[in-house]
Amino acid sequence: MPMIKCEFYLASAINNKCSENTVNISTAQIGLYGNLFSESLILHTDEHYNIYTKPQKGRLWKLKSTMNVTIGDYGFLLNKVKSPAVSGTIGEAVVIPALTASMGINSNTFGFQRLKSRFKCPDFLVETMPEFDKLWNMTPGSSSKFPPDMPLEVKSRLTRDNGYPHTAVDQLKRYWSECKSIDPQRDGYGIIARVNIASSNITIRYYLFTK
Secondary structure, X not given: OOEEXXXXXXXXHXXXXXXXXXXXXXXXXXXXXXXXXXXXXXXXXXHHHHHHOOOOOOHHHEOOOOOOOOOOOOOOOOEOOOOHHHHHHHHHHHHHHHHHHHHOOOHHHOOEEEOOOOOOOOOEXXXXXXXXXXXXXXXXXXXXXXXXXXXXXXXXXXXOOOOOOHHHHHHHHHHHHHHHHHOHHHOOOEEEEEEEOOOOOEEEEEEEEOO
């Protein structure tokens, strides 16, 4: 059974972990979450997870090669590569359930919605919860001064890394830029969830941006 290790950081101090929590899930749940939370329709997300996180031997990843000479700086692709679209779907599928489990609340009581725009935009708009204070080790009542909701951008990869990618910040900044003239209170608040799917377990680092 896969485990999700959730780590919580303030973006202003990314080297200082505020808290962590471990969530147990099943691959069947990953399949259900893929249908509920991900942007793209990829059926049987759980089967993709099983294949992508366990090295496969044999013809599944092999490409047929009938030539043996190339010209210049070229080589032959001999194995199928893992699609980033699938890893992204897995990340989007688990990030909300892992967050609600870390807060100790029922997912049905947590407000969230997928976002879409003609521009590249954050993946979700999520409700600000009082439980944020504990997750990010803030003074009790701090989250009550936040906007009622904030953008959440998910970035996934199949290898481990540290920190968060700058492209995720760019998407938050686009949202903040549009908010400045409409609802300035939302400017500067958001979450980046960095999902690492490097093995049979998953690590999610949640970075909270505040003013």
